[in-house]
Amino acid sequence: MVNLTIDNRKIEAEAGRTILEVARENGIVIPTLCTHESLEPTGSCRLCVVEAKQGKRTRIVTSCLYPVAEGLTVDTKSERVMNVRRLVLQLLLARCPESAQLKEMAAEMGVGAEPRFTPDKDNVKCILCRMCVRTCEKVVGVSAIGFSYRGTEKKVCTPFQEESATCIGCGACAYICPTGHIEMETTKTGDSRTIWGRTFKMATCTVCGRYFAPEDQLKYISRTADVPLENLAVCISCR
Amino acid sequence: MEEKVIEIVQRYSGDKSYLVPILQDVQREFNYLPKDALFSVSAHLSVPISRVYEVVTFYKAFSLKPKGRNQLSLCMGTACHVRGAELIARNVEDFLGIKEGDTTADLEYSFETVGCLGACALGPVLVVNGEYHGHMNIAKSTKILKKLGKKVATDDEQD
Secondary structure: OEEEEEOOEEEEEOOOOEHHHHHHHOOOOOOOOOOOOOOOOOOOOOOOEEEEEEOOEEEEEEOOOOEOOOOEEEEOOOHHHHHHHHHHHHHHHHHOOOOHHHHHHHHHHOOOOOOOOOOOOOOOOOOOOOHHHHHHHHHHOOOOOEEEOOHHHOEEEOHHHOOOOOOOOOOHHHHHOOOOOOOEEEOOOOOEEEEOOEEEEEEEOOOOOOEEEEHHHHHHHHHHHOOOHHHHOOOHHHO | OHHHHHHHHHHOOOOHHHHHHHHHHHHHHHOOOOHHHHHHHHHHHOOOHHHHHHHHHHOOOOOOOOOOOEEEEEEOOHHHHHOOHHHHHHHHHHHHOOOOOOEOOOOOEEEEEEOOOOOHHHOOOEEEOOEEEOOOOHHHHHHHHHHOOOOOOOHHHHO
16 A cells, blocks of 8 residues: 555555545546446547646656556646647537537636637547447457557548448447547437448347347357357346 | 468468558569558458557558559658758759649559658658668759659650
């Protein structure tokens, strides 16, 4: 266990944990876009910056990656931190002016668009945090999408930008996306959904008769978990 | 194609950390990276195709489009640029009838412009099939292209 101070509060925490985890457990709010409990932190959105003082040295660090240490003093809301955070958000906003989630966050933090940063006009809502790609690989285990091209051309897409044969249509990438970039459309009746340019047929629950999951996803779960397909024919609410 | 890819993958004992050298060898073999070859590389290395596609699109050295038999690269670095590389580029483009980054329809020529080649003292530099030609000018570039066997279309042939 180590002793540290976050926003003038003395906190005891387990060594090896990150500032963000410890702060959140103690009810200190730090805004983030690219953190999720099921994924390792990567520090790509840069919104979780805090001021960390160790000894005589004070610096701006990403709290989602910085491990707590004995005698560490953290300030999550100093003027310096807020300046950095506002700037980061303004840059993200200029990249994705259409993203509802970013707009909401900006309104909460009282950040307006910065005239210096010309907003992109391509209507891309992706901040390139790579959460979708990592979810598809680490959580779902399918790796149907990836980052392709580089620099200003970089974007998330399926191989060859075609319908992916490996995609199971689970929609985890659309769910995890913090800025609403990935689009998944479901028909009114719910009998099919379209994601990454491919349409998936949905399976119905044998009890309530509602459409609840893509057939390909059920087949995938049946194959990887070695469960007969019949055992997966009932939706969560009816189980 | 499948056998060739398997042979290349086995050259590296199927180790997925050699993905880039394997792709380089595949490209050398086929002169570009055919889609089917990428799928078999993915299958034999157990690397997801999305990851292979990430690597292929990241590096400019990899091409998903067929490349010409003769590859021309013109340096557009600062030193070459100020010495008129732009004019040479226009000349090569007019001569081959393609734009920078393209390949002629008969798959004979590919032309690309590159950043600095590290031979600024020789600028402007034109690299033809790996061979450096320094102090390039419009007349010299035409001569090189003619030497490569491209017939110059005369005015009445062009119609």
